[in-house]
Amino acid sequence: EVQLEESGGGLVQPGGSLRLSCAASGFTFNNFWLSWVRQAPGKGLEWVANINQDGREKFYVDSVKGRFTISRDNAKNSLFLQMSSLRAEDTAVYYCARDSGSASYYSWGRGTLVTVSS
Amino acid sequence: QSALTQPPSASGSPGQSVTISCAGTSSDVGGYDSVSWYQQHPNKAPRLLIYEVYKRPSGVPARFSGSKSGNTASLTVSGLQAADEADYYCSSYGGNNNVLFGGGTKLTVL
Numbered sequence: 001e002v003q004l005e006e007s008g009g010g011l012v013q014p015g016g017s018l019r020l021s022c023a024a025s026g027f028t029f030n031n032f033w034l035s036w037v038r039q040a041p042g043k044g045l046e047w048v049a050n051i052n053q054d055g056r057e058k059f060y061v062d063s064v065k066g067r068f069t070i071s072r073d074n075a076k077n078s079l080f081l082q083m084s085s086l087r088a089e090d091t092a093v094y095y096c097a098r099d100s101g102s103a104s105y106y107s108w109g110r111g112t113l114v115t116v117s118s
Numbered sequence: 119q120s121a122l123t124q125p126p127s128a129s130g131s132p133g134q135s136v137t138i139s140c141a142g143t144s145s146d147v148g149g150y151d152s153v154s155w156y157q158q159h160p161n162k163a164p165r166l167l168i169y170e171v172y173k174r175p176s177g178v179p180a181r182f183s184g185s186k187s188g189n190t191a192s193l194t195v196s197g198l199q200a201a202d203e204a205d206y207y208c209s210s211y212g213g214n215n216n217v218l219f220g221g222g223t224k225l226t227v228l
Binding site: 035037045046047050059061095101102103104105106108109110111 | 121150151152154156158163164166169170175207209210211214215216217218219220221222
């Protein structure tokens, strides 16, 4: 069974940094693209970033470019999102998702809440 | 990187059918057969219902169907059930390795 479990969320002040992690199990980790998708409170889903199998290709939504960095450790079956210069509008539940092909996501984690507030 | 356009709400009575639209452009919905639909109940992770416009993952009832015409995709839920009351999101490949989501549609079963 595919499992994805996010961690690392919490309360951070504007301008601060936070590192999210996603621990994966139940599949061959280094065979798949992985993504971060977020959802602001009461709002819709927003794709944030994705990374290819070997970690060399990374793509971001415009609003986080230069502030967020996606990475992965295939030896530890883990995905990361390093977030810096955080803004109030980054407040959201952040989901880790496994790309199922054709920009679709069959497997999702439960999410971790990031709150940016003073 | 504009979001896809969905109606904010939709409704239907048990047993009826309802269709939710998802409008994009020729650079996303119209340009690729990479439209997906998700169902999300409160405080839960999204669940994939439809991928590649009309395909259903194993375990998704045939009551859920997808289609596309030009730059607009649609999700039809037939034989509405109380458990179908949820938020529904479309998504599409947007080119340049980006993925776009719609703003979401709240489906109410009357």
